[in-house]
Amino acid sequence: MTSETIEDWRRQIDEIDRKLLELFNERSRCAMQIGRLKRALGLPVYQPEREREILENAERLNQGPLDDTAIRRLFERVLDEARSLERLAVAHDGPAAEAPASAPTGTRKTR
Amino acid sequence: MTSETIEDWRRQIDEIDRKLLELFNERSRCAMQIGRLKRALGLPVYQPEREREILENAERLNQGPLDDTAIRRLFERVLDEARSLERLAVAHDGPAAEAPASAPTGTRKTR
Numbered sequence A, B: 001m002t003s004e005t006i007e008d009w010r011r012q013i014d015e016i017d018r019k020l021l022e023l024f025n026e027r028s029r030c031a032m033q034i035g036r037l038k039r040a041l042g043l044p045v046y047q048p049e050r051e052r053e054i055l056e057n058a059e060r061l062n063q064g065p066l067d068d069t070a071i072r073r074l075f076e077r078v079l080d081e082a083r084s085l086e087r088l089a090v091a092h093d094g095p096a097a098e099a100p101a102s103a104p105t106g107t108r109k110t111r
Helices: A004-040 A048-061 A068-092 A104-108 B004-039 B048-061 B068-092 B102-107
Strands: none
Touching: A004 A068, A004 B004, A004 B048, A004 B068, A048 A068, A048 B068, A068 B004, A104 B004, B004 B068, B048 B068
């Protein structure tokens, strides 16, 4: 009976993971659009003050149970992937000073 | 005008990040419940076959634009945090074979 309950929580987690997957990809589509606009405007992909803002917002709004350092680690990963995709968006639109065509996969972190 | 559009995409990202934050924490509450149940049943916190299932589900359902390796990196981070919290849940309930009281913070990865 208790092991059924573990299954119940796991089904909830599977449902959450489907939403996370959708949001990760939705967020990436936004990041790619921003990458294209930055390129059109000649702006750098990496804007540290915006990344700082994102991390600060996440920590400020965090109500747990994850602590702020865990939230920061999660959003740092999200930001890493967004940055890679923005670079890819820039590179796909043609050569740009900041992101040569070979850079996006090369700059991706492997764990 | 174009820089306003960057702002529009950023507002969308902020909205997505609020949902991500909520889901990360909701997922963690589920993981803590599972941690407590595992302890009651004498099961180990780390169950590699379940983690593999989670990663496989994410990759199977992924429709991009993030590629499967990016999705895997994101969910590996999510799993790392879940494992830490499960251990914490186990430790808070009292001493357990797998997770001494000092383990949870000590095993947390710093980046």
